Amino acid sequence: MTQDVGSDEDALAASLAEPARFAVVFERHVDAIHRYLSFRVGPDIAEDLTAETFARAFAARRRYQVDRGSVKAWLFGIATNLVRENHRDEQRRIKALARSNEDLRRSTDGVAQVADRLRLAAALASLKPEWRSVVLVVGIGGLSYEETAAALHIPIGTVRSRYSRARTQLAASLADTGEQYVTGDPVP
Amino acid sequence: MTDTPLDLSALVDSTPGLTPEARERLAARLQTLIESEHVDQIESRRTRRFGTWTHRAVVIAVAAAVVVVFFVPLPRVSLFTTLIAPAKVTTPTTAPTKGLPVVDLSATPAGWVPVAYGDVQVSVPATFWVYDQDACSNFQTPGTVYVDPLYEQDCASQPPVRSPQITGVFIRPVQDVPRSFTNGHSAILNGLRVYPLHLKGVLGYYAPAFGIEVTADGPLARSVVNTLTHSPRAVALSSRPAPRVPLSWRSVTFAGLSFSVPSPESPPESPHLSRPVPSDWTINQTQSTPGLGGVCRAPGVAFVSAIVTLATDAQPYPIYYCPFIRPAPEQPENGVQVDSGLRTEPMLTLSFSRHCLNLHSLTACPATSPAYSILVLKVTVPGRSKPVYVSIGLAGNGMLARTILYSLRAA
Secondary structure (H helix, E strand, O other), X not given: OOOOOOOHHHHHHHHHHOHXXXXXXXXXXXXXXXHHHHHHHOHHHHHHHHHHHHHHHHHOHHXXXXXXXXXXXXXXXXXXXXXXXXXXXXXXXXXXXXXXHHHHXXXXXXXXXXXXXXXXXXXXXXXXXXXXXXXXXXXXXOOOHHHHHHHHOOOHHHHHHHHHHHHHHHHHHHHHHHHHHHOOOOOO | OOOOOOOOHHHHHHOOOOOHHHHHXXXXXXXXXXXXXXXXXXXXXXXXXXXXXXXXXXXXXXXXXXXXXHHOOOOOOOOHHHHOOOOOOOOOOOOOOOOOOOOOHHHOOOOEEEEEEOOEEEEEEOOOEEEEOOOOOOOOOOEEEEEOOOOHHHHOOOOOOOOOOOEEEEEEEOOOOOHHHOOOOOEEEOOXXXXXXXXXXXXXXXXXXXXXXXXXXXXXXHHHHOOOEEOHHHHHOOOOOXXXXXXXXXXXXXXXXXXEEOOOOOOOOOOOOOOOOOOOOOEEEEEEOOOOOOOOOOOOOOOOOOOEEEEEEEEOOOOOOOOOOOOOOOOOOOOXXXXXXXXXXXXXXXXXXXXXXXXXXXXXXXXXXXXXXXXXEEEEOOOOOOOEEEEEEOOOOOHHHHHHHHOOEEO
């Protein structure tokens, strides 16, 4: 299904005349988009949302503007919009991650690593959705601040400030939950 | 600010990757799209010349229909009266008593559910969708309410998709009197002083006392905006003299606090149940952090039933796996929850007002968001190092919540 036609932008442009060329964009980014969505809404829904991301991108490829960010950023923007539409799935996914004893049973990691993971998931759940999008697009999608700004349609200064505030709140939340989960400190 | 990236590798590593089978399925779905467009392209080239006059005829017909439907006030055919004509402002049906705000319960039609935002509420059919602090999710049939749609500019390039058959309702805080309201005179709507909105195709009101505007368009716009009235929260937090606690109520003491609640009702008897259904105002003690609101419902919006929950928050949540549930308007319920632990709801970020109440030597600061049908108070109790969180359900006319609130005192 793939044909290397140079950059993503070239492939997208070529796909206007030859729709099959869009497969190049799919092959290059499907893993990253699926991993991002899988973390945000869970693997069961991620496959459908990944398909929807590429379907929307394919339908809207004539409107893609190269000066507004890379194709990768554009795809992450579409995926993030889909997460917004399914934000309750995301809440449940992160809550489940934060609570899951199943994770402890299945994991081959040590208890400490799993506990770290649960605390981090709980802390992420407490972030405002807009902050969480920035943190996860950067942290899991691997996009730069510039690409994140393009993906989320916000100024780069907003990306930096949201990332910074999220980082501060995560640190505070981890300190709080550390008290709750690690020491089991009950009630004041 | 820092540029050091957050280390999410533990979560990334634990997230399952794309299996070869899933990749195949995705590729096949995309291939179907690609092939269908390829066919469309061929068909389009064939019909382009033929379609020109057909296209023009359709455009003219649609334009004519729009003119007739929107601008000619024909009875039963035109939408003129529902979309453009000014809304009827009703007189208050319940007179204010003792200077308290009044929740006009008659403004909510049968089968509709109030959606509160701060000190006001509008009512919508129970079949509507409600998005809280979300501006980007698509409109849903038959109607969608956007409560405090934050960061609307974030989705400006991909605004929510909608059709004219869907009623859209927006409840927003506003800092200044919107220009589109200033041409009109103020009026009283269900006990609220409001300014009607003057904007073609959109109905709405601005409530200056609360800095809130409600706007709506679509088939039920007029019916929805005309339900605007005080919310029970406005009644509960009013600074008027404290109400008397009825003699039939009982006192509850927990976490250094004392407060009064109605006595439990007799549990209903049912031959089909092996044990009685928990009645209203029974007391439930738990060590878990129960969270605010029902499991698998939108957190923090409304209690499920009028019980008293006393939580030490010593244990994290139990595990629940929730199916997809439509974000429907949640019917407000009475009830009380006292959390003596670290927080009321790990999944909510609550912000608290700087304007606090002094209640019999207690300082109680109300949360401003997002628990709109639950009044959450951060209560500073003398002798305790950490605050206690008291949550009171905001149902009906708000008087019950107000009586519970003003009964709070140090034990």
